[in-house]
Amino acid sequence: MTIDWLQMLFGRLSLDALPSDIVTIGGAAMGVFGLLFIVGLITVTKRWRWLWRTWLTSLDPKKIGVMYIIVSGVMLLRGLADVVMLRAQQALFATGMDSPIGSDLFQQVFSAHGTIMIFFVAMGVIFGLINLIVPLQIGARDVAFPLLNSISFWLFFAGMALMNVSLIIGEFSAAGWLAYPPLSTLEYSPGTGVDYWIWALQIAGIGSLLSGVNFLVTIFTMRRKGMTLMKMPIFVWSVVGSMALVVFAFPILTATLGMLTLDRTLDTNFFTSDMGGNPMMYVNLIWAWGHPEVYILILPAFGAFSEIVPVFSRKRLFGYTSMVWAIMAITVLSFTVWLHHFFTMGAGANVNAFFGIMTMIIAVPTGVKVFNWLFTMFRGRISFKTPMLWFMGFIVTFTIGGVTGVLMAVPGIDFQVHNSLFLVAHFHNMIIGGVLFGAFAALAYWWPKFTGFRLHEGLGVAAFWSWLVGFVLAFAPLYILGLMGAVRRLDSYDASLGWQGLFVVAGVGVTFILLGVFFQVLQLAYSIWKRKELACDHDPWNGRTLEWATSTPVAEYNFATMEAVNDRDEYWETKYSRKRRNHPKYSDVLVPKNSGFGVYVSSAVVVMGFAIVWHMWLIAAIALIVTIVLAICVGLRENVERVITAKQVAESEKKLWKGAGA
Amino acid sequence: MSSVAETPEQKHLLSKTTIGFWLYLMTDCLLFATLFATFAVLRGATAGGPDGAEIYEMPVVLAETIILLTSSFTCGMALLGMMAKNTKQVLWSLVATFLLGLAFVVIEVAEFAKLIAEGHGPQASAFLSAFFTLVGTHGLHVSVGLLWLIIIGVLIWKRGLTSKLTRSLTLFALFWHFLDLIWIFVFTVVYLMGVVV
Amino acid sequence: MTVSHYVTGFILSLALTLMAYYVAVYHPTHSLVLLILVVLAITQLAVQLLYFLHLGEEVGPKLKQLSFWFMATSLIIIVVGSVWIMSNLNERMMHFSPQEKTEYMLREYDKGF
Numbered sequence: 001m002t003i004d005w006l007q008m009l010f011g012r013l014s015l016d017a018l019p020s021d022i023v024t025i026g027g028a029a030m031g032v033f034g035l036l037f038i039v040g041l042i043t044v045t046k047r048w049r050w051l052w053r054t055w056l057t058s059l060d061p062k063k064i065g066v067m068y069i070i071v072s073g074v075m076l077l078r079g080l081a082d083v084v085m086l087r088a089q090q091a092l093f094a095t096g097m098d099s100p101i102g103s104d105l106f107q108q109v110f111s112a113h114g115t116i117m118i119f120f121v122a123m124g125v126i127f128g129l130i131n132l133i134v135p136l137q138i139g140a141r142d143v144a145f146p147l148l149n150s151i152s153f154w155l156f157f158a159g160m161a162l163m164n165v166s167l168i169i170g171e172f173s174a175a176g177w178l179a180y181p182p183l184s185t186l187e188y189s190p191g192t193g194v195d196y197w198i199w200a201l202q203i204a205g206i207g208s209l210l211s212g213v214n215f216l217v218t219i220f221t222m223r224r225k226g227m228t229l230m231k232m233p234i235f236v237w238s239v240v241g242s243m244a245l246v247v248f249a250f251p252i253l254t255a256t257l258g259m260l261t262l263d264r265t266l267d268t269n270f271f272t273s274d275m276g277g278n279p280m281m282y283v284n285l286i287w288a289w290g291h292p293e294v295y296i297l298i299l300p301a302f303g304a305f306s307e308i309v310p311v312f313s314r315k316r317l318f319g320y321t322s323m324v325w326a327i328m329a330i331t332v333l334s335f336t337v338w339l340h341h342f343f344t345m346g347a348g349a350n351v352n353a354f355f356g357i358m359t360m361i362i363a364v365p366t367g368v369k370v371f372n373w374l375f376t377m378f379r380g381r382i383s384f385k386t387p388m389l390w391f392m393g394f395i396v397t398f399t400i401g402g403v404t405g406v407l408m409a410v411p412g413i414d415f416q417v418h419n420s421l422f423l424v425a426h427f428h429n430m431i432i433g434g435v436l437f438g439a440f441a442a443l444a445y446w447w448p449k450f451t452g453f454r455l456h457e458g459l460g461v462a463a464f465w466s467w468l469v470g471f472v473l474a475f476a477p478l479y480i481l482g483l484m485g486a487v488r489r490l491d492s493y494d495a496s497l498g499w500q501g502l503f504v505v506a507g508v509g510v511t512f513i514l515l516g517v518f519f520q521v522l523q524l525a526y527s528i529w530k531r532k533e534l535a536c537d538h539d540p541w542n543g544r545t546l547e548w549a550t551s552t553p554v555a556e557y558n559f560a561t562m563e564a565v566n567d568r569d570e571y572w573e574t575k576y577s578r579k580r581r582n583h584p585k586y587s588d589v590l591v592p593k594n595s596g597f598g599v600y601v602s603s604a605v606v607v608m609g610f611a612i613v614w615h616m617w618l619i620a621a622i623a624l625i626v627t628i629v630l631a632i633c634v635g636l637r638e639n640v641e642r643v644i645t646a647k648q649v650a651e652s653e654k655k656l657w658k659g660a661g662a
Numbered sequence: 663m664s665s666v667a668e669t670p671e672q673k674h675l676l677s678k679t680t681i682g683f684w685l686y687l688m689t690d691c692l693l694f695a696t697l698f699a700t701f702a703v704l705r706g707a708t709a710g711g712p713d714g715a716e717i718y719e720m721p722v723v724l725a726e727t728i729i730l731l732t733s734s735f736t737c738g739m740a741l742l743g744m745m746a747k748n749t750k751q752v753l754w755s756l757v758a759t760f761l762l763g764l765a766f767v768v769i770e771v772a773e774f775a776k777l778i779a780e781g782h783g784p785q786a787s788a789f790l791s792a793f794f795t796l797v798g799t800h801g802l803h804v805s806v807g808l809l810w811l812i813i814i815g816v817l818i819w820k821r822g823l824t825s826k827l828t829r830s831l832t833l834f835a836l837f838w839h840f841l842d843l844i845w846i847f848v849f850t851v852v853y854l855m856g857v858v859v
Numbered sequence: 860m861t862v863s864h865y866v867t868g869f870i871l872s873l874a875l876t877l878m879a880y881y882v883a884v885y886h887p888t889h890s891l892v893l894l895i896l897v898v899l900a901i902t903q904l905a906v907q908l909l910y911f912l913h914l915g916e917e918v919g920p921k922l923k924q925l926s927f928w929f930m931a932t933s934l935i936i937i938v939v940g941s942v943w944i945m946s947n948l949n950e951r952m953m954h955f956s957p958q959e960k961t962e963y964m965l966r967e968y969d970k971g972f
Contacts, residue, residue, distance in 0.1 A: 144678050182961050209689060217682040220922050221674070247926075248933045251689045255696035259795065268784045268791035269709070270700065274957035276707025276788030279964045280948050281700060281941075288696075288937050335933050339944055351947050632813065638826065684923050688930040695934040699941040724880050731872055734911060738865040745860065839911040843904060849876070850900040854883035858892050 011615035012192070017170045023085070023100050028168040057594040059146035060556060062450065064153045065131030069443070071160060072124030075116050078164075080517060082113035084510060087474075089491060091500070091507035106491040107174035108193065112163075114177025115197060119204055120160045122297045122431065125439040127156070127211055129300060130239050133446060134215060136547035137233045139224025139565060141558045144217040146592040147634065152211040154602035159204025161602075162609045166196040170613070173197035176489070178286050179260070181271035181279040186264050192613050195264065199609035202257050205250055212246030215239060224546070226564035230324070233545045233568075234317060237324050238303025241331040242296045248335075249292035256285040265612075280345060287338040295334040298430065299327060301438025302369055305391050308445050309373050311541050312388040313380025316569065319372040326365035326372075333362040343414045352411040359409035363402060370399060385541075386460035390441035393468045394433055401429025404479070421490075422482025425475040432471055440467075440520075445541065452552045453534040459523035466516030474509025477502035544569040551656035557589040557644055560653045586646040586653070593642050601630050672825050676832070683833045687840050690803075694844055697796040698851060705856070707788035714793070714856025717782055719773070723853045726769050727845065730804075733762035734842040741835045744828055749818065752831070756815045759838065763808050770801045793852065800848055803841055810834055860913065868910025875903040 019025045042048055055063055085101055086109060093099035101109065131153075135143055143149050166172040173193040175184040184194045219240055223232070232240075260282065262268040269277035310317045317323065339347065339355035373395065382388065404426040408414045417423060440463075448454045478486075481502050486493070493499055527534055538552035549571040550559050561584045567573040608623035610616075644652075705714070736758040743751030774794065777783065784794035814830050821827065879899040882892055889895075908914040908927075917923050955963065 144682060180964065182964050188965075213682055213685045213689070216685055216926075217678055221678050221681060244929065247685055247689050248692055248930060251692035252696045252937065255693045255700075259700065259791075262784070262791070262795060266784065268795070269788045270704070270791050270795075272788075273961040273964070274709070275786070276704065276709040277791070278704060278707065278788065278945070278949075279960070280952075281703050281945060284941055284944055285696060285700070288941065332929075332932070335936050336940075338940075345948065346951050347944060347947050348951060351944055628809075635813075635830070681922050685926055688926050691930050692934060692937070695938050699938045702938070702942050703945040720880070720884050724876075727876055727880075728873070731869070731876065734907075735865060735869040738868075738911060739862075742860065742862060742865070836912065839907065842911070843907050846876075846900055846903050846907070850879060850896050854879055854896050855893065858883050858887045858896070 005618070008618035009616060011611070011617070013169070013614040013616065017192075019168065021100075021102065021105065023105060024167065027081075031164060031167055052596075053594065056599055057150075057596045059142075059150050059592040059595060061131040061135050061143050061146070061149060062554060064149055065128045065133075066450075068124050068128030068131060068153060068156070071157060072121045072128065075120040075124065075160060077517070079113055079116040079121055080514065082109050082116070084514070085109050086113065087503070087507045087510045091503040093492075101491075103491050104174055107176075107489070108172045110489055111173045111176055111179075111193075111197070115163065115173075115201070117431070118177065118293070118297075119201060120156075120163065122435050122439075123204070123208060124156060124160075125443075126242070126297060126300045126435075127153075127208070129304065129439065129442050129446075130211075130215055130243075132450065133442075133547060134218065134236060134239055135222075136449075136550065136554065136558055137236050137545050138219060138222060138227060139546045139559060139562065139570075140218065140222040141589065142222075142592065143214055144222060145214050147595050147597060147637070147640070148210055148214050150595065150598035151601050151634070152207040152214065154598035155207025155210070155605065156204050158602040158606045158609070159200045159202075159207065161606050162196065162203065162613075163200035165610065166193065166200075170196065178290065180286075181260070181263070181282050182273055184260065184264075185272055186267075187272075194260075195613040198257050198261055198264075199613055202254065202261075203605055203609055205253050205257070208246055209250045209254070212243040212250065215243045216247060219243075224562060224565045226566055227570075230321070231565060231568045231570075234306040234320065234323050234327075235300070235303035235545075237327050238299045238306070241327040242299040244331055245292040245296045245299075245334060249289045249296070252285060252289040253293075256282065256289065265615075283342050283345060284338075287341040288335075290341065291338040292334045294430070295330055297435045298438075299330065301394075301435050301442075302327070304438050304442035304445070305373060305394065306369075307545065308387045308391055308441055309376045310569075311445075311543055312385060312391075313377045313382050314542070315376055315380040317372070318375035318378075319368075320568065322368055323372055326368045329365040330362060333358065333365070337362055340409055340414070343411045344418050349411075356409050356411050360406055363406050363409075366402060370395065385444075386455070386457060386464060387441040387445040389461065389464045390437045390444065393464065393471075394437040394441070397429055397433025397437070397468075397471060401426055401433055404429065417482055419487050420482035421478040421486045421488055424488050425478035425482060428475050428478075432475075437467075440464075446547075448536050448540045449538070449547060449552055450554060451531070452536065453527065453531040454536050454540060455527045456523050456530070456534065459519050459526060463516045463519035463523060466512050466519055470509045470512025470514075470516055472509070473512060474506050477506045477509075481506075539571075539575075544572040546570050549574070551653070553656070555652055555656060556591055557649065560584065560586055560649050584653075586649040588646050589644045589649060590641045591644060593640055595637075595640075597630065597634050597637075601627065601634075604630060676829055679829055680832065680836070683836060687836065690840070691844075694796075694799070694847075697792070697799060698847065701792040701796045701852065704788040704792040709787035709789075711787040711790065712782055713789065714852070717777060717780075718853055718856055720853065720857060722769060722773065723849065726766055727849050729762050729766050729769075730842050730845050733759045733766070734839050736762065737835050737838045740831065744823060744831055747823060749822055752823065753815065753819055756811060756818070760808060760811050760815065763804055763811070763838075767801060767805055767808065770797065774798070796852060797848060800841065800844055803844075807834070807838055807841060810837070860916075864910055868906055871906045871910070872903055875899050875906065879903075
């Protein structure tokens with residue numbers, strides 16, 4: 001038997017893999033030039049060593065959190081660029097005019113839009129916030145496993161990188177964001193697109209899984225003395241729910257993607273139509289993961305709002321206990337509703353009725369939360385700063401989304417509107433109005449804690465209103481179009497249907513959203529430029545929880561001293577009852593040393609994923625071995641911490657609190 | 663486990679890593695649950711090929727089961743030796759565990775090779791895809807465990823029972839017992855129920 | 860955690876394994892055989908959890924037990940739910956040929972979410 005070494009080395013990769021149509025070339029060129037520009041900038045300013053030491057190899061969760069958020073910010077721009085193409089196609093070209101976006105490319109673009117927005121924007125920003133806030137809110141100095149945390153981030157990064165490589169080399173999946181077979185099987189998608197999709201998700205998913213374990217252990221074993229479970233800030237509770245779902249739902253994704261991989265590479269017959277395979281099983285499994293995933297994203301957003309509302313209403317959170325129970329109820333119930341994603345696939349009335357009722361039940365704890373927020377605001381002294389504006393926008397859009405959701409939980413109604421733009425409008429209500437607005441509110445709220453200056457308020461308000469108006473304009477027409485019968489993923493329709501006007505309105509909405517994003521970018525740039533004028537102290541919003549107690553910017557060790565916690569709103573209580581001690585007694589602090597393993601593992605895994613996508617088996621095998629060796633090295637690491645002495649802590653505290661009136 | 667970790671920091675680290683690893687095992691349970699669910703759904707989908715009763719060699723499977731169970735027991739002996747600070751007992755128990763685990767993997771590979779040679783490979787039907795994937799994923803876990811076992815064994819032999827190595831050994835024992843637990847269900851659901859129905 | 864602890868667990872597990880094997884291989888047509896197998900497997904699960912994985916010996920907040928029960932709940936929901944849904948679907952869609960199945964699922968593919 002002879003082995004074709006060239007085949008082992010290059011697999012199915014050839015020059016044909018480079019993009020050939022004008023739109024993809026444009027996208028690829030933008031990606032490549034953007035990357036080259038950044039690399040050039042770093043080289044010219046001689047920042048490589050600095051970048052490596054202070055960011056890439058850092059195990060400080062605050063820095064890892066910032067890196068998560070930067071990556072998801074960039075990905076948000078790419079996801080938006082995708083959606084501009086989609087809506088432009090539907091508003092301008094879909095009625096028969098010649099379009100630069102062909103049908104196949106259209107399918108690729110919306111698959112990429114969904115995948116990017118869920119996995120690399122929403123997940124990224126959620127993990128970024130968790131990294132930034134959770135250790136501070138529980139009064140800890142670090143997470144349970146700092147290196148694992150870095151590796152998780154770099155796996156997320158690796159998945160993102162692989163996803164974007166598909167823009168330049170090869171193609172992306174054209175099978176929708178969940179790649180239902182048989183469309184995603186070899187027979188209908190013989191190219192590399194679905195493989196890119198699988199491996200980008202698989203790698204990022206394993207990173208999320210490890211993060212989930214890490215943060216659950218952090219929250220359960222590293223809380224400050226005295227912080228019992230029922231004294232934890234509600235954001236931390238929401239993270240408990242979200243991470244529990246990550247830990248218990250993501251393995252389903254891993255296994256399901258694994259089986260799809262086997263179908264595509266080893267010709268097994270899990271989800272094929274012949275040889276006994278059953279594509280419906282894939283749909284069942286992917287939603288058994290997919291529905292909890294929705295709550296993984298939304299719970300931390302709920303948590304962030306539960307922090308923001310009390311602070312800007314100057315009141316305690318109303319119904320803390322019911323909030324905790326609501327979160328836990330949502331966590332468990334989210335495992336019992338997945339069939340509502342495929343009511344129409346053919347299950348009988350009993351099955352549909354059961355899952356329909358469960359879906360309506362899960363709306364109850366969510367309703368409890370909405371009322372808790374409203375009662376917190378009731379008779380509070382509300383100040384409408386940007387975080388609070390985002391909350392107001394959220395409560396309206398999210399409630400509308402919730403109501404349309406319960407509507408579709410009735411199987412009979414779902415039979416009418418399934419597969420339509422009505423559904424698309426519903427879940428964008430939840431994900432933009434819920435997750436994204438939550439993330440924007442959280443970023444505006446916690447930004448000054450980490451930078452020492454506020455974001456410019458006027459530009460923030462402008463961004464909010466542009467987003468809100470854009471959101472309504474972009475999605476209200478979709479509800480109507482959905483009821484008129486417009487299906488999702490539509491690249492052309494007959495002009496006589498009279499849909500074009502509404503699509504144009506939706507397109508105008510997208511323009512407003514783009515304006516909102518423009519204001520946000522402007523706000524960032526302007527605030528950084530004017531940071532001296534916007535400077536603030538460590539507690540700009542009159543906060544309640546522990547993260548506001550420590551200095552700004554936050555020291556590497558988070559807290560200089562570790563006093564026991566007595567109250568739910570610990571900082572609020574101590575602020576007004578106890579004076580800050582003038583001569584605290586410091587002790588030595590252990591912090592993790594930097595480590596490059598995250599970057600190494602990520603590089604090896606990207607190479608492995610790429611090689612498997614292109615069937616370059618030799619390189620894949622080598623990269624797999626390198627990954628295993630790296631994992632062993634991680635396990636064998638010794639001497640992983642360094643000491644910050646009490647004296648250094650004292651000096652750093654003096655510097656950090658200077659000018660803060662201490 | 664209190665006799666292993668001496669200082670409060672070591673104790674905290676041990677409980678942190680144990681809980682973290684336990685949570686990982688829970689995620690692994692759900693990974694297997696997904697494969698079990700798939701197997702349960704596809705077990706009848708033989709596409710005209712053989713069903714379980716026709717291809718399983720039950721005495722061999724029973725032998726595999728007893729071997730893995732015994733290895734779980736010897737692994738427990740290693741843990742007891744660790745707590746008694748008896749390096750010799752730890753090493754011999756680990757050698758026994760390794761040999762038993764290796765025997766298990768070898769038997770499984772031989773079983774797979776025979777099925778593939780007879781034309782009953784994972785491509786032949788949905789049932790066989792699910793069978794190979796479920797049993798093979800368990801086998802893969804056992805193989806990873808063997809690699810881990812070699813590393814721990816060699817390091818304990820070279821360095822003795824340091825606090826880091828006792829921590830690793832504690833986690834390894836959890837992992838190994840866990841794999842035996844999964845096998846109970848592979849044995850019952852795949853093999854025994856396969857010959858029953 | 861003592862030797863006798865492990866020996867007890869080992870012997871019990873061995874006995875349960877052999878019983879299950881005996882029932883399945885020598886009485887495969889008995890009407891209660893599936894039930895017996897399930898009961899034996901769950902008994903052995905409990906034995907190994909207690910004697911090998913020491914699930915009951917945790918002190919302080921019982922995180923291992925808590926996560927185990929949460930995992931068990933979600934596991935049962937997913938496995939039982941999947942089998943229920945899929946058997947229902949199989950029953951109703953049994954008349955499909957592979958070709959029909961393919962066409963049906965290609966139409967199905969964008970109904971989700």
